[in-house]
Amino acid sequence: MKLHRLELEGFGPFRERQTIDFDLFDAHGLFLISGRTGAGKSSILDGVCYALYGTAPRYDGGDRGLRSDHCDPDEPTEVRLEFTAGGHRWRVTRSPEYDRPKARGDGMTTQKSAVLVEQLAGGEWTGRTTRHREAGDLLDEILGLNRDQFQQVILLAQNRFAEFLLARNDDRQALLRTLFGTRRYEEYEKAFEQRRRTAQLVLDADRALLHSQLDNAESIVADNNLAGASGDSAAAEDSDPPALVDSDADRLSAVQRAVPRARYRADESARRRGEAEDEHDAALAAFGARSVLRKRQEERLASRLALSALEARGLDTAADRMRLDRARSAEALRAPVESAAHARTVAARAAEIEGAARAAWIAAGGADADSSALRTLVDAIAGDLAVWANAAATERTLPALESARARADESVAALETALSALGAGRAARAARIAVIEPELADAEAAAPALDPARELLESAVTRLAAGQDAERLSQVARTAEVAHLSAVADLELASAAVRNLLERRLDGFAGELADGLTDGEPCPVCGSVEHPHLAAAAAEPITDDAIALAEAALDAANRAASVASAKARTARAAHADAAARAGGQTLPRLEAAHSEAEERLKRAVAAADAIARHKRELRDLRETDASAGREREILASRLSDEREARAETIQRLNAAHEAVDAARGSFAAVADRIASAKHRRDMARTLADAADDRARGEAAAAEAEIDRDERLTGSDFADAAAAVEAMLDPAAQQLLAERVRTHEVALTTERERLLALETELAGAPDELVDLDEAAATASLARETWNAAVATAARDAEVAAQLADAASRAATAHVAAQDRQAECRLIVGLADAVAGRNDSRMDLETFVLAAELEEIVQAANLRLEAMSSGRYLLQHTDAVGARKVASGLGIAVFDAYTGQARPAQSLSGGETFLASLALALGLAEVVTARAGGVRLDTLFIDEGFGSLDEQSLDLAMRTLDELRQGGRTVGLISHVAAMKEQLPAQLVVEPTSQGPSVIRQDAGVPA
Structure with a gap:
């Protein structure tokens, strides 16, 4: 990445637009940023960082403090940076959020923060995005470094220079984690820890299942007395309870030995069930034989009686x-x-x-007359009826014809009336149109604009809603502040309680120790066997539980204070946002503006409605007039047709009357005749x-x-x-024949049946045999058999249950052993990844330690030269005191003493040199890890004033080496010697009015 041009306006100490052309320093490689304290040297680096990332190193809380205090309210604030990255030239323009005067009216309004990212293509700047989120993503992709990485490898800001060298292990790990993106290893640790917990839970579940299976099997053994004595055969039974076993394997073995006993018992019960079944079958057969004999005896007796009754009914049948x-x-x-x-x-x-x-x-x-004469008369009458029927049909049409004539008269009259009415309506519409047209012209000329009125009302509604939100959120913010204050007070009380308990506990330790001393026995503290002045024990000793409760209350109060603080910040931000959206206006003024906008819109809407009504009425009148003209033409045509139809109807009515009068004769009507x-x-x-x-x-x-x-x-x-x-009748004959036939068949059948029974029971007594004794024998045999069946079923079920329980317990035992081995492996991995080992180094620290070794090696290439061979940085993974996590320590090897020493023991100048070397080494390694990002521009802010002349010369030589390959390095310093050595300078000078200006001196290349 190479910077080309930076423009600052209304930013920090710079009121007027200041322009820096970094390309002018390419020939020198090194240039100095100098100026008085507070003039604004570091603000140049703030501008670079703000343009790229939207924040500045010294303003991490936001961009509200970036605007110059020297600016008038209507003057802008803007930062513009041109740079090259990835072979393309880019330009970023940003402005922070600030308050400015309203364009119309009094008061202030909030100028929102803005961003514009442009790319130079074909000699023209092309906009890529104006959205903050899209700009951030695009610049991260272009630069290849996030903000923290940028400030560590390109912009070495003031007061953060030695952070990395002097940081504790945890702080250094947090920074390296950000730079090298190793947070995923922390996720690995959490994942392995979760797997360890899951494996332990699964193992506990498998063990619980095994114990449940063993408990079930042992309960079956105990409930059914299947635990044999030691040395007994499988068939033996023992009523003693099972012996206690010391392991799951012994319990499983005892259960498995009981399985063959259960099976032997089931086999014996099955054999006894078969014997009882045979005895039951024999008794049941004997009872069945006697039952059959008694039944046949009863049938013979009934047959004799039935035959006698049939023979007695013989005379009736004849x-x-x-x-x-x-x-x-x-x-x-x-x-x-x-x-x-x-x-x-x-x-x-x-x-x-x-x-x-x-x-x-x-x-x-x-x-x-006879039949022949009567039929001749009938034929004559039929001829007359045929003639009169036609006349009767005509007679029935007379009312319809009369009605048709009346309707024709009415239709003609109605059409004539309608034509007259259409003429009158046409005149009235012409008069109304003459009135509406001038009224419409006047209304259109006087009507206010509708769209501006709507826009004004929408803006007023938005601001009124924002003002109402601000009014409501103001109370919410006050309530949150009160809650925050109360939570802080509770936190202070809880902290004081813990301190009080700890102080009392420490004061009471001497008394506790004195209570355990015995004359003649040595003191565990001083070794003396004499104890002349024993400390008094505390009246109320402080227990660990009391301290734990107080610490728990302190933790709860701390969490509550954090939650209350977050809520207060959120409430303040919400109120500020609502107030900004309301434009800083009070709620009454917003309500008045809203009412005025509503009234203006009502007037505009009313005027628009009046114009629309006039236009609709005018359009309706003209359409009605055109429609009435078409209707008049239609009515005139219909009137001509109706007059012709009426004349035809009158002609048909007269002809019908003549035909009916001829056929009626002396009767009142043809139908009567x-x-x-x-x-x-x-x-x-x-x-x-x-x-x-x-x-x-x-x-x-x-x-x-x-x-x-x-x-x-x-x-x-x-x-x-x-x-x-x-x-x-046939039914009576059928009934009588059926009665005769039924008697004959019954008599024959009964004689044959009696003969068969007498033959079958020849020699058998007439008296009925007794069944009670045989029934009792069969019932007893059934009860014996049922009992044997139930016993056999129970013993078979017990054997099956025990075999199944033993099998399940064996399977669970094998699974628990396998799970235990797997759990042991997972626990080992989780402990190794989490650093639960002698070195106290987790996986992420191990990876970062490798990166730190490379950083230290790169730093030593420069530190050895800058310290004239005295100092070298050393990476150490020694375990800290009280087993504190290790792996990322940095010590300084002093060649003068041959010993390593802490970095905190270095002097100010030595610390600066070591920090500079470590920062440059860190920059090289991070750059390599970031995909080979090229660092063509580098800034170092302050620290040179702590060096002596020789150390400064060595540092300048080291920095001079950075120019190789076209790199440009900017140094911020007050050291006069550096001003003499570096002719290329940016001088920041405050003016007499207060704002600073930047003077650029390219100098003469060496």
């Missing part, structure tokens, strides 16, 4: 058979008898109907049909009676009444 035969003979005459009766009934009914129809015909004025003719026709047709039906019925009845009488002559019945009396 009577049923005779009745069934007579009914079957009468069934053959059923059809002719019923046909003759039905035919006679039909003939009588037809005669009644004919008589009624003839009487009605004569009563209506008809002449008595048609109804009268249809009634006469229907009466004539009914009488003719009844006469024909009566003649056909008489002939059919005579024929059916002749057939019936012929069939009765050859039958067993004297007349039709006897045959009807013997008849039965």
